[in-house]
Amino acid sequence: MTESAGLLWGLGEQGRPALTVQRIAAAGIGLADEAGLAAVSMQQVAGRLDVTKMALYRHVVNKAELLAVMIEIAVGAPPELTADGWRAKLTQWALLMRETWQRHPWLPEATVGSRAMGPREIGWTEAAVAALGGTGLTGAQRMDAVFLLSGHIRNTQATSGTQPWTRDKRLNEQIAAHGDRFPALVAATDDAADADPDSSWEFGLARIFDGLELLIQA
Amino acid sequence: MTESAGLLWGLGEQGRPALTVQRIAAAGIGLADEAGLAAVSMQQVAGRLDVTKMALYRHVVNKAELLAVMIEIAVGAPPELTADGWRAKLTQWALLMRETWQRHPWLPEATVGSRAMGPREIGWTEAAVAALGGTGLTGAQRMDAVFLLSGHIRNTQATSGTQPWTRDKRLNEQIAAHGDRFPALVAATDDAADADPDSSWEFGLARIFDGLELLIQA
DNA sequence: ACACACCTGTGTCCGCCGGACACTTCGGTG
DNA sequence: CACCGAAGTGTCCGGCGGACACAGGTGTGT
Structure with a gap:
């Protein structure tokens, strides 16, 4: 009860929309589209999500996997x-x-x-x-x-x-x-x-x- | 006189054959042939010549130029x-x-x-x-x-x-x-x-x- | 003979990278 | 209330390219 109430109340100003592989990959794709593949580093991607780079490693095992997810999403x-x-x-x-x-x-x-x-x-x-x-x-x-x-x-x-x-x-x-x-x-x-x-x-x-x-x- | 005598005497065990762009590029090519392009770093190349990496920068302006020379020599x-x-x-x-x-x-x-x-x-x-x-x-x-x-x-x-x-x-x-x-x-x-x-x-x-x-x- | 300039190589430092590892913090469940 | 697991963090490491100041030797003009 309390927690669902907290979730409901928090929905409005939810500062952090929870990190997901999709959001991480989207950030990487945006970075690559704008500044090239070389600009895609773990820190840059993390910075774009206002998060420490190490937080990303909770969702992807390494940079190669991040790249793979980015590709799979980008090809459509x-x-x-x-x-x-x-x-x-x-x-x-x-x-x-x-x-x-x-x-x-x-x-x-x-x-x-x-x-x-x-x-x-x-x-x-x-x-x-x-x-x-x-x-x-x-x-x-x-x-x-x-x-x-x-x-x-x-x-x-x-x-x-x-x-x-x-x-x-x-x-x-x-x-x-x-x-x-x-x-x-x-x-x-x-x-x-x-x-x-x-x-x-x-x-x-x-x-x-x-x-x-x-x-x-x- | 003294210095030419020194050179003559030194010829036998000439430890350092003088750094040249050719020797540097050859070292880079050898490295790339054996271990791939990713293995070609300034330190690795320098290490192969028993020299500090910064010594290389006296002969090539940056890594891109080293790569260019390597390519030109390798294509033949x-x-x-x-x-x-x-x-x-x-x-x-x-x-x-x-x-x-x-x-x-x-x-x-x-x-x-x-x-x-x-x-x-x-x-x-x-x-x-x-x-x-x-x-x-x-x-x-x-x-x-x-x-x-x-x-x-x-x-x-x-x-x-x-x-x-x-x-x-x-x-x-x-x-x-x-x-x-x-x-x-x-x-x-x-x-x-x-x-x-x-x-x-x-x-x-x-x-x-x-x-x-x-x-x-x- | 001497000072000077140049050329070659070196040591130190910086910022960035990917990543290992140990930690906090917090929400859900017994 | 005690516990546990998931999410995010901080610290550290080795390696990278490269800027910069410096050391040592060598040739040259005076």
Whole structure:
């Protein structure tokens, strides 16, 4: 009685809404969205919740687990692919995944290496592999195709996977400065000067799909 | 006189061969090769040279510069592509780059993000772009093609870029445990159980080259 | 011959990191 | 009322990158 009365009365000005894994992960995601993955330290996350860093260790066993929960929450529920045909389905899938990764630019960086994957993350892979269902590809080929595609998505995500020499100012300067040593690069970059900055994404996607189509038709 | 005599006499047991950027970078590379990029700290590198960590800062301005020098030395001189035709040339290029990255498994991890590239590293890109010289592709397309290809190399390099769900034991266990939720994955992995572990590499390479060939012929 | 400047390496200090461990505090139950 | 377990805290540790002042030797101008 007394305690439930206390809870009721306390509800209004409840200063501390009780620490949960969800709230901790949300704080970490917010931090990563704003300041990058490197800014996610136990103290920063704790500070954002007005709590000592050690309090977090009551809810996550270590930083890796916090990261895992952050990823699982940030990727969100896997999509339903409504388009017709594997190519349209995979295009839809790639765009959705790209959107998600653009909303959380630290995701590519955080999802490298061997680690525990949550059900939502696996669900995304499931959706892509399922899209290749009626194509006649073997299981290994379907897995490899999804791997190839998602690798490309990761690589064209600016924050982490990207090769710096696509639109890198410093690189272009260096190429120009030592043009005699890199004639092919000078020619290519001159020609590419006013190209769509998103071209690598669409270019790669088209090549991959064309290559897959050739295999499927054979 | 005295000092040259001292130098001569000292030559035999010259305890300290003088710190240079090359020696420092070599120590860093050795460390990274053996224990991974994470093991490369200023103190560890210094310890390997029997020197205080602060001594290193006389030769490199900060850790990022040390990393840059390590990369430039580790990638080595760019190759001469002797094969005939763009496809054979790029295959040769990809294999050589893959060899280099296998010799230094930390390279993929170290070469992400925006950073200063050295002449040797740029030279590798030059070689690949040059291989696409007579194909009729525009400059932007040649750059995008090389970007796509080298992204695939990075992604299939086990240490960093790889998606864990290719041959990950834990993942396969989880798929099996919750098979009802991931029917397409169950089917695909069952079928792929005894596949070549290197299949993703060759699969992706073939798809990319096929896609490029289609574009070049058009 | 001497003083000076420079170059190389060192010691001390700082703030930040992840994390182990022992503690308080408090609410619910016997 | 006594107890227990859960939640949050404080203290400490080793390691990290790096700023800064300093020591020692060596070459050079006077």
